[in-house]
Amino acid sequence: MDKDILIIGGGPSGLSTALHLTKIAAHLSSRILILEKEQYPRHKLCAGGLVIDAERILEGLGLDVREVPHVDVDTAHFDFAGKGLNVRMPKRHAIRVIRRNEFDHWLAKKAQSRGIKILQGVSVKKVIPSEDGVTVQTDQGEFRAGIVIGADGSNGITRKCIFPNEPIYTARVLELITPLAENEHKPDHAYFDFFPVPNNIAGYTWDFPTIVNGQPMRCWGIYDTNVLADQKRPALKQPLAEEMQRHGLDLQDYELKGHPIRWYNPRNKTSVPRVLLVGDAVGADSIFGEGISIALGYGAVAAQEIAESYQRNEFSFRGYKHRLARSGLGQTLLARWVITYIIYPIKWKWFQILLWRILQPIVLFVAWVFVLNWSKRLK
Ligand SMILES: Cc1cc2nc3c(=O)[nH]c(=O)nc-3n(C[C@H](O)[C@H](O)[C@H](O)COP(=O)(O)OP(=O)(O)OC[C@H]3O[C@@H](n4cnc5c(N)ncnc54)[C@H](O)[C@@H]3O)c2cc1C
Numbered sequence: 001m002d003k004d005i006l007i008i009g010g011g012p013s014g015l016s017t018a019l020h021l022t023k024i025a026a027h028l029s030s031r032i033l034i035l036e037k038e039q040y041p042r043h044k045l046c047a048g049g050l051v052i053d054a055e056r057i058l059e060g061l062g063l064d065v066r067e068v069p070h071v072d073v074d075t076a077h078f079d080f081a082g083k084g085l086n087v088r089m090p091k092r093h094a095i096r097v098i099r100r101n102e103f104d105h106w107l108a109k110k111a112q113s114r115g116i117k118i119l120q121g122v123s124v125k126k127v128i129p130s131e132d133g134v135t136v137q138t139d140q141g142e143f144r145a146g147i148v149i150g151a152d153g154s155n156g157i158t159r160k161c162i163f164p165n166e167p168i169y170t171a172r173v174l175e176l177i178t179p180l181a182e183n184e185h186k187p188d189h190a191y192f193d194f195f196p197v198p199n200n201i202a203g204y205t206w207d208f209p210t211i212v213n214g215q216p217m218r219c220w221g222i223y224d225t226n227v228l229a230d231q232k233r234p235a236l237k238q239p240l241a242e243e244m245q246r247h248g249l250d251l252q253d254y255e256l257k258g259h260p261i262r263w264y265n266p267r268n269k270t271s272v273p274r275v276l277l278v279g280d281a282v283g284a285d286s287i288f289g290e291g292i293s294i295a296l297g298y299g300a301v302a303a304q305e306i307a308e309s310y311q312r313n314e315f316s317f318r319g320y321k322h323r324l325a326r327s328g329l330g331q332t333l334l335a336r337w338v339i340t341y342i343i344y345p346i347k348w349k350w351f352q353i354l355l356w357r358i359l360q361p362i363v364l365f366v367a368w369v370f371v372l373n374w375s376k377r378l379k
Pocket of ligand 1: 008009010011012013014035036037038044045046047048049050122123124125151152153154156157173174175221258259260261278279280281284289290291292293295
């Protein structure tokens with residue numbers, strides 16, 4: 001047996017699981033090994049928007065994300081066709097924007113400084129659980145572990161191995177970066193615009209300020225949950241091109257990249273004996289595809305499950321799904337899933353206008369109670 005606890009994937013969910021384990025069960029630290037297929041600092045397609053819950057979870061681990069280059073967004077605008085709801089947080093920024101190559105590298109270094117071993121450049125090909133352990137086949141040979149945590153993201157191999165025939169709920173996402181125009185002020189507002197919904201794109205376009213290699217830039221993108229996928233839709237890049245055109249930019253001039261986001265559905269399975277899943281491997285937020293805080297939250301809940309399993313010396317992980325559902329994380333994921341099936345299928349223009357422009361106090365209340373602040377109830 002090479003290591004007791006093998007974590008597949010060194011993104012926020014895998015690193016958070018390891019960091020929470022060192023916090024609540026320090027004696028397990030030396031028994032953890034993370035396998036990461038890339039070398040840090042590695043690229044990860046992501047707009048890098050951190051909400052308050054991400055920062056709160058990191059603070060709970062004694063980590064200060066201000067060490068990572070970032071842009072603080074004062075106001076987040078949730079619009080329909082350029083007009084809508086402005087969200088500010090009392091006495092703080094609404095969103096903090098990081099780049100994932102820098103953020104994940106920073107988090108990995110923090111884990112290493114706390115004694116966690118990370119093997120980089122090792123790609124897992126197959127995960128085979130058995131009664132007394134798990135065999136993990138990689139491009140660098142075979143590993144044996146007592147338990148495995150699948151933290152390998154939306155396209156991860158772990159979930160494919162343990163649940164080969166399960167339905168998959170994924171969003172389509174496109175992203176690109178543009179430089180600031182000459183004399184353009186450094187932006188500090190983030191925009192989400194739901195104008196594509198009446199055209200059966202069940203999501204929004206975004207425009208965030210960001211910082212790439214020290215240079216202020218803008219990150220644009222479009223998110224589609226796919227819940228209206230059975231209806232006629234334009235090409236995904238079309239509404240993004242329209243939005244950029246309104247700001248005098250031509251999408252064709254920039255490199256567009258895409259990646260799916262697997263989102264949470266209460267039917268998603270979460271574990272088999274000796275293998276449990278965290279982060280996008282289970283599912284991110286379905287409304288926005290917000291997954292960094294969620295991935296960090298999965299790490300906290302999974303660590304608790306793992307620590308208790310070692311105390312009992314019993315690794316069925318039978319209670320993991322229930323533990324998730326009971327936690328603030330499970331509650332927000334469920335609420336967001338319900339909201340997704342309200343705000344996107346009622347796709348008509350008048351409803352979107354009502355939602356983002358007229359029902360503002362109700363939307364703010366729902367956001368405050370069901371979408372934010374869940375990390376206070378992680379146990
Ligand atoms: C375009 C886009 C924009 C987004 N914007 C935001 C945003 O602004 N805010 C937000 O909160 N969320 C955002 N998200 C979602 C967010 O990126 C994810 O939810 C988050 O990264 C999930 O973390 P994770 O650790 O579960 O998975 P990942 O971050 O995907 O990490 C998985 C890790 O596993 C490694 N890995 C994969 N396969 C293997 C293998 N076979 N062997 C070994 N290692 C492996 C990968 O290299 C990676 O390091 C966005 C996503 C996309 C696609």
